[in-house]
Amino acid sequence: MTQANNPSAPNLTTGAHVSPRPTGVQRKAFWSGDHTWRLFIWIVLILGAIVMALPFVWLVSSSLKLENDIFQFPPQWIPNPARFENYSDALTYKPFNIYLLNTLIIVSLNMIAIIGSASLCAYGFARIKFPGRDFWFAIVLSTMMVPYFVLMIPQFVIFSRLGWIDTFLPLTVPFFFGGGAFNIFLLRQFFRTLPNELSDAARIDGCTELGIYWRIIMPLAKPALATVAIFTFLAGWNDFIGPLLYLSSPENFTVAIGLATFRSVMRTRWDLLMAASTAMIAPVVLLFFFAQRYFIQGIVMSGIKG
Amino acid sequence: MSAFAKLMPRTIAGRRTLTGYLFIMPFILGFLLWFLIPSLTAVWLTFQRWNLISPPEFVGFENIARLGSDKLFWQSLKVTTNFTLVSVPLGLVLGFLLALLMNSKVRGITLFRTIYYLPSIVPAVASAVLWAWILNTEFGLLNAMLNYFGLPKVAWLQNPDWALPALILMSLWGLGGSMVIYLAGLQGIPESFYEAAKIDGAGRWAQLRYITVPLMSPIIFFNLIIGIIGSFQVFTAGFLITDGGPQNSTLFYVLYLYRNGFRYLDMGYSAALAWVLFLIILVLTLLVFRYVGRGVHYDDGQ
Numbered sequence: 001m002t003q004a005n006n007p008s009a010p011n012l013t014t015g016a017h018v019s020p021r022p023t024g025v026q027r028k029a030f031w032s033g034d035h036t037w038r039l040f041i042w043i044v045l046i047l048g049a050i051v052m053a054l055p056f057v058w059l060v061s062s063s064l065k066l067e068n069d070i071f072q073f074p075p076q077w078i079p080n081p082a083r084f085e086n087y088s089d090a091l092t093y094k095p096f097n098i099y100l101l102n103t104l105i106i107v108s109l110n111m112i113a114i115i116g117s118a119s120l121c122a123y124g125f126a127r128i129k130f131p132g133r134d135f136w137f138a139i140v141l142s143t144m145m146v147p148y149f150v151l152m153i154p155q156f157v158i159f160s161r162l163g164w165i166d167t168f169l170p171l172t173v174p175f176f177f178g179g180g181a182f183n184i185f186l187l188r189q190f191f192r193t194l195p196n197e198l199s200d201a202a203r204i205d206g207c208t209e210l211g212i213y214w215r216i217i218m219p220l221a222k223p224a225l226a227t228v229a230i231f232t233f234l235a236g237w238n239d240f241i242g243p244l245l246y247l248s249s250p251e252n253f254t255v256a257i258g259l260a261t262f263r264s265v266m267r268t269r270w271d272l273l274m275a276a277s278t279a280m281i282a283p284v285v286l287l288f289f290f291a292q293r294y295f296i297q298g299i300v301m302s303g304i305k306g
Numbered sequence: 307m308s309a310f311a312k313l314m315p316r317t318i319a320g321r322r323t324l325t326g327y328l329f330i331m332p333f334i335l336g337f338l339l340w341f342l343i344p345s346l347t348a349v350w351l352t353f354q355r356w357n358l359i360s361p362p363e364f365v366g367f368e369n370i371a372r373l374g375s376d377k378l379f380w381q382s383l384k385v386t387t388n389f390t391l392v393s394v395p396l397g398l399v400l401g402f403l404l405a406l407l408m409n410s411k412v413r414g415i416t417l418f419r420t421i422y423y424l425p426s427i428v429p430a431v432a433s434a435v436l437w438a439w440i441l442n443t444e445f446g447l448l449n450a451m452l453n454y455f456g457l458p459k460v461a462w463l464q465n466p467d468w469a470l471p472a473l474i475l476m477s478l479w480g481l482g483g484s485m486v487i488y489l490a491g492l493q494g495i496p497e498s499f500y501e502a503a504k505i506d507g508a509g510r511w512a513q514l515r516y517i518t519v520p521l522m523s524p525i526i527f528f529n530l531i532i533g534i535i536g537s538f539q540v541f542t543a544g545f546l547i548t549d550g551g552p553q554n555s556t557l558f559y560v561l562y563l564y565r566n567g568f569r570y571l572d573m574g575y576s577a578a579l580a581w582v583l584f585l586i587i588l589v590l591t592l593l594v595f596r597y598v599g600r601g602v603h604y605d606d607g608q
Contacts (some may be wrong), residue, residue: 041407048404049421055479056424058447061435074450117332124329128363130322136330143341145591147539149560150584153567153576154347155340171502177336184333209325238429240542245568256431260546263435270439277432284427295423300490 059281063087063274068270083271090262090272091279098251099258102168106254107236110170114232115225118179120185127199137188144181148241156245170246183228184300190224191217227298230291232279237284255280284300351577354568358485358571369578379579382562383553385470386538389558393474394533397481402526404481406518413455419486426483430542437476438463438547465554473543473556484529491525492518520603527594527602534590538583559583 057077061084062070064079125137159170164252178184194217202212218225243254253261259276266273288295315321341349352369356362370544373379428436440447441462449459462472465502483546495518503513519526541560544550550557567576 038412041410042412045407045412045418049418052425053421055436055440058440062439071445073445074337074453075445121330121333124326128322128326128329130326133326139337140333143337147535147583147587149539149563150580151344153580154344154572157347157573158344173342174336177339178333234427240431259435261429263546273435274439277435279527280432281428284429285424288424288427299486
């Protein structure tokens with residue numbers, strides 16, 4: 001929150017070497033000193049940024065090369081000629097449109113499940129006082145500490161007994177039950193910041209708890225819900241181990257599994273592999289650019305108030 | 307209707323309790339269904355030999371006894387420990403330093419933040435495919451960089467000495483995730499603290515040592531615990547890029563757990579492995595709380 005709304009964040013369009021300071025007010029004190037020092041920091045940051053960005057440049061550059069141009073050493077950075085057909089070749093070699101549809105079905109179900117279920121639980125933990133509440137909240141926190149892999153085997157056994165293997169059920173149904181400890185935690189933290197007067201006024205007017213939850217708290221919590229929705233999308237889009245365990249027939253594959261199998265059949269066609277990888281990364285990058293403030297908000301909420 | 311009325315609590319407090327439990331009911335049900343029952347199943351599985359097809363057979367402590375003599379189990383522990391010991395502290399320190407630099411109000415901070423953060427949200431599968439190509443011995447980006455500086459090619463993924471370092475390097479590409487958490491924390495430190503310190507004659511180093519680090523210690527602590535738990539669950543890179551090789555040098559713990567469960571269909575033994583993972587993470591978390599947590603400074607003075 002602090003970063004997204006920070007109007008004083010400098011931008012690249014400022015012409016001056018050091019943007020003018022308001023007189024009498026010292027800017028962030030720690031590193032701000034002489035110009036040489038600031039220049040040094042700037043150079044270190046630029047070098048680091050180049051290192052971080054190189055894999056992306058390499059990815060996109062490789063994805064546009066001819067099959068032969070990719071095997072050049074030292075490599076050429078600008079593909080010449082650029083072959084955009086790599087994308088259509090890669091994405092039609094395996095039915096990525098079906099994988100995309102499957103992923104979107106799973107992800108949307110998860111979003112509905114988590115927003116509905118986690119917000120209900122978070123409301124109970126944040127806005128109603130009852131005996132045993134703190135005990136159950138401690139359980140929420142402790143389940144957060146248990147890694148997925150610890151319960152992976154018994155959960156698989158249970159889902160296979162239920163006959164849910166090779167369906168979307170193991171990847172969606174559990175989220176309708178609480179929506180994940182982390183999401184409950186995140187929403188509870190947010191609900192607690194909303195003023196109690198609002199609920200009290202509604203109660204005096206005869207509103208039920210469910211009514212307060214739905215008509216007052218949920219509309220006010222839209223930014224937090226957006227954050228949870230975005231992280232749910234990312235988790236579903238990126239999830240590999242879940243679909244790897246539970247989806248076996250190709251018509252049920254998600255994009256992540258599709259890319260992994262594509263890799264196993266196309267071991268040396270790096271041009272096509274990079275095109276498919278770019279296609280999988282692009283939506284995530286776009287989402288970040290369009291919803292940056294919700295990302296930052298989620299980071300602040302999870303990292304600091306925790 | 308009368309039976310229903312009898313169930314309704316008469317007092318306001320009783321009704322509030324009922325409402326509260328109704329709200330958190332999804333979590334309670336989920337906890338029972340997907341947490342408690344699987345945990346009990348895991349206890350039961352630990353004492354069985356079962357391949358999911360033929361009927362399970364009770365074997366007592368055989369699965370647990372097997373751990374001691376299982377060379378691959380120890381190898382996977384060693385690989386994961388080495389990975390954790392290098393990647394977690396490196397990520398912690400580099401992420402913190404980057405955040406410090408970025409908090410100095412240099413020009414273009416939004417752009418820097420984006421560039422450093424983006425790698426951490428790249429899907430694991432796409433990242434694995436990309437890095438398999440970056441680490442390619444003949445035509446990869448990393449060796450091209452080495453070549454630029456006049457260094458020889460390294461067989462990153464074929465040499466057992468280099469495969470794990472290569473995957474650690476890959477994991478550091480994602481350090482922007484912890485960096486932005488630090489950055490958000492740094493921006494929450496009031497300016498007046500530094501002004502007061504300056505009046506008292508504190509230099510850059512003293513400000514870092516006595517203001518920034520103590521105030522940031524809860525966040526550093528948070529990132530340390532998340533980092534340890536995360537590094538014990540590294541799966542995709544080992545599974546897709548190296549498949550545990552060469553010579554099991556990248557056989558991560560959860561990869562070995564996965565193999566026992568889904569390649570060898572040994573449910574009992576993989577359940578035993580899962581318990582060990584749980585114990586390791588529990589003990590590590592408690593140790594970190596015990597020895598590092600004491601140094602953590604909290605605002606409320608507790």
